[in-house]
Amino acid sequence: MEVEKNIGTLVEQAAQRFGEREFLIVDHENRRFSFASLNAQVNQYANALLQAGVVKGRHVSVMLPNCSEFPLTWLALAKLGAVMVPVNTRYKVKDLEYVLNDSDSTALVIHRDYLPTFRQVPNHQIQTVFCVGGGAEQGEIDLPAAAAQAPVELSCPEPTLDDVMNLQYTSGTTGFPKAAITTHEYWLVLGKFAAQMMTPDDVFLTMSPFYYMDPQWELLMALYSGCGIVLVEKISLETLARCIKQYPITTLWAFPEMLYLTNFKDDKDHRLKYALLSAFPPALHKELEETFHVTAREVYGMTEIGAGTQMPFEDTHMVGSGSVGKPPEFRQLRIVDEQGNDVPPGQVGELLVKGQGIFKGYYKKPEANAKAFLGEYFRTGDLFRQDENGYYYFVSRKKDMIRRMGDNISATEVEHVLMSHPKIAEAAVVPVPDKIRGEEVKAYILPAAGETPETIPPEEIIAFCLERIAKFKVPRYIEYVTEFPKSASEKIQKNVLISQKADLTEGCYDRFADKPG
Secondary structure, eight states: OOSSSSSHHHHHHHHHHHHHEEEEEGGGGTTTEEEEHHHHHHHHHHHHHHHOOOOOTHHHHEOSSSHHHHHHHHHHHHHHHHHEEEEETTHHHHHHHHHHHHHTTEEEEGGGGHHHHHHTTTSSSOOOOEEEEEEEOOTEEEHHHHTOOOOOOOOOOOTTTTTEEEEEEOOOSSOHHHHOEEEHHHHHHHHHHHTTTTOOTOOEEEEEESSHHHHHHHHHHEEEEEEEEEOOOOOOOHHHHHEEEEEEEEOEOOOOOOOOGGGGGGGOOOOOOHHHHHHHHGGGGHHHHHHHEEEEEEEEEEEEEEEEEETTOOOOOGGHHHHHEOOOOTTTEEEEEETTTOOTTTTEEEEEEEEETOOBBBTTTTHHHHHHETEEEEEEEEEEEEEETSSSEEEETSEEEETTTTTEEHHHHHHHHHHHHHTTEEEEEEEEEETEEEEEEEEEEOOTTTTTTTSSSSSHHHHHHHTOGGGGSSSSSSOOOOSSBOEEEEEEOOOOOOOTTTSSTOOOOOOOOSOOO
């Protein structure tokens, strides 16, 4: 795929192509940017950063909520050739200290709400602090104020495609996260690929925190396609429903909780046309399309590879199949066994990925890099299968498989079935050691709002599962929770669940207690 020489060039070209066309709406700030005005302000931010010593190659941590200053800062750093380290705003002192030092950041752009956390970090290498939202103390720089006084014309050495743009921390559920090295080429390939589904008449609703990957590549997608972006402060069903009606939204990421918005089934007074899905329960796929009158398609990707696969919009026969589609032309995939040998269609193995624009390894983690690659291929750690027609299916995380009496059971598959029950908000499935069967299946259940263990008893859950998956996959043990332990990136920490009890069967419903088998 042919791409521009760097992100800055893309921003300049978009300003020339689309001019005063509306580009970005920051919903909660009621701020609007055209392609031209955003480029001008990006240059001002770049000049303000440059005047304070942020030059090509310098590592700059950015700890901001969803706000105008985040995309302005990111694109400004890109134009300078500096390296952005996006910081999860949920981080506490220990997490922040780790990321600041692990990333070798010497500058920090931070919102005033997070300054108290930063000021408690005992050891760091930060030399320059840029504040957003006020709160700057002596020696610190109010970045928006400095940018407002900076010139619009920018002159600085240009980065290349191979220059690092982000150190993007992955959201592991155990231990500290690793920083994936992503270049200008990585982001340009991802943005241009995504732009193929958008036109200048489309508007994309961005709901995820900007420190995650998605809002970043969505911004580049818009710069390529000329579509609009609506950025919200944080995700909620109320905000989602309002934005669909308030703005001409055509495309968004869908999540299962959207199905609670049942009023949209009879309401076609909106422009929503497309929904992107990731790990969406297949049993709910058609219901989503019918409720919101959209074409919804599954995609697969991860921090390390960017785009992996996408289900073509025209493949209507695959709705509800659970397939994540096929790879784009710039991706090569393999499915291999434990020995690294390719497996035939229908057989499960680990997915390997290579191609243009994947990450360059983990920052300062040579041992992790040695394990992460098989030749030029990145080992995703995800188990996949491919059918005879070339469609790919995610089965489970490699470490998220339960082995029961010789059968492999995907925790992900069981979780999808459980979460398709209208009375279940979230579910987590883990293995329980068993002397006879090797491992048994245990499900942790968080009832939906207004539901209790009494209104959704274990017997109902078991019966629901028996109608939808093979008997050997149905959970033996069920335990109810009032909340799940989660990582800073909102992933359920199964390791914490497992560590809470020496005996994972204690206090659980056991469907074999009265009836062995």
